[in-house]
Amino acid sequence: MLNDAAPVTLREVGLRDGLQGIKAILPTARKIEWVEKEHAAGVREIEVGSFVPAHLLPQLADTAEVLAFARTLPGLVASVLVPNLKGAEHALDAGADLMLIPLSANHAHSLANLRKTPDEVVAEVRRIRAARDASGARTVIEGGVGTAFGCTLQGRVEPDEVLRLLQALLDAGADRVSLADTVGYADPDMVSKLFERALRLVGDRLCCGHFHDTRGLALANICAAMALGISRFDASLAGIGGCPHAPGASGNAASEDLAYMLAAMGRAPDLDVAALLALRGEVAQWLTGEPLHGALWRAGLPKDFNHHASQP
């Protein structure tokens, strides 16, 4: 019996969320190779970088070049992170398919990470929406609410505040919104409860979940959100990334692990998990000495994996 549940999209964020936390600068040619091979493995959404000042994140200074390459690949949705209007103007000029504006539900984290309060970010989204509309570009605006399940600086974050900010982002002109467990505090029960409330509030404009694997729960949390119909998740190859404000944070959901889980469940018919695993090996060599994560690379794929995926 084939599982006829809807496919789930894996959005690769390693080139942005991953590389921004690594001091070494990956050469542009490597980034392009990464994007090209991930696309060849069937990944159709990739966050290629951030439009932030190069002196703040020299690792991502070549975002425009990587984006220009990504735009040549058929069917690929190439996204970038932008922290403000200036970054958004770069993204519009460069023809990004999507720009993600991060917002921290927690005030202290917001000030530490973005030097703005959450409501100042909402106001910036309003300006970004005006700029997008004036430009005639079709770049999608996604507002991403981070520290949605708690924060290392403050502890608990009120779900009511998270929901208020989701609505505020949409009211300010975001096309869609997402929820991020920036510091790895979520558990499957919290995910069920918050995503259920968020879906009731904003429906399918809630487009994505972003889970860190800090405490080993990224894949379980993704399953909890999938059970509610969420069908897009961020992940990074080799699990690189994490929040500089979360001590001991052990990275994102690993793309190869998520791809394996989705493929095994019949939810990612177009992903070539073996190819992603091979690319993970290459990226690991490029990043020698950096802390990497994930489980699948150690064990490899199950015997007869292709048959395995459709087991009744």
Added chain:
Amino acid sequence: MLNDAAPVTLREVGLRDGLQGIKAILPTARKIEWVEKEHAAGVREIEVGSFVPAHLLPQLADTAEVLAFARTLPGLVASVLVPNLKGAEHALDAGADLMLIPLSANHAHSLANLRKTPDEVVAEVRRIRAARDASGARTVIEGGVGTAFGCTLQGRVEPDEVLRLLQALLDAGADRVSLADTVGYADPDMVSKLFERALRLVGDRLCCGHFHDTRGLALANICAAMALGISRFDASLAGIGGCPHAPGASGNAASEDLAYMLAAMGRAPDLDVAALLALRGEVAQWLTGEPLHGALWRAGLPKDFNHHASQP
């Protein structure tokens, strides 16, 4: 709002499934300390060893002594693994609360691991049941069907065969049965499907799930089984263990990670996760040089963890 879902039991199997795969022999005093501290942390079911010939598993040769100590702890269910009637007679003599008889659904694995076919194991369970009844002991008999989701030797294992063996074990006199993903091939979708069929067949005599974290899915798989009402799971501190016939196998679900997840979800009110994490650190020192697993130890508990657990 407090989560009023039923508590879930964590059964510690590190002293058996974990230590049997580690060459170094942990001194009996350390094992007793481990059992005592785990009990103090709120764990109420511990598999303390195996009754197998000492020349085969010298690491577990002191099972009777560890069991005798475990029996002195109030409220603790002390279990042992027994591979055959002879082992069962030891378990009955020693007053084990429960004996687990493993069975591999896969023929090749069964012969490699137990030197018996699955149906020969069923026949042995019948003899064990007769011995238990004749002895007057109240030792519970659990039949554990392993390689239930596939096998490194054979690949796919037929769910129909797994279900047949569950029923055969009960018919032969097992009081209850459990399912094990011995080699880490399960995914949440397979877990849902097989546990659902098994529950339809044997009801609440299906008492436990045993998941290896070989490909990072142990906790997601546990959540899938919890969603069907399964309320007992095996785990080992620091994730030690794995199957000698599963190359690259990266161990069991880590007790401290499972305890954290359950506590966060309000499903383990009596577990002291911080105490388990501290014990994990001690066990790691005792096992210096051995491959350990798990995620929580790296990051620690979230800030304000106690409040966090009841977040709406």
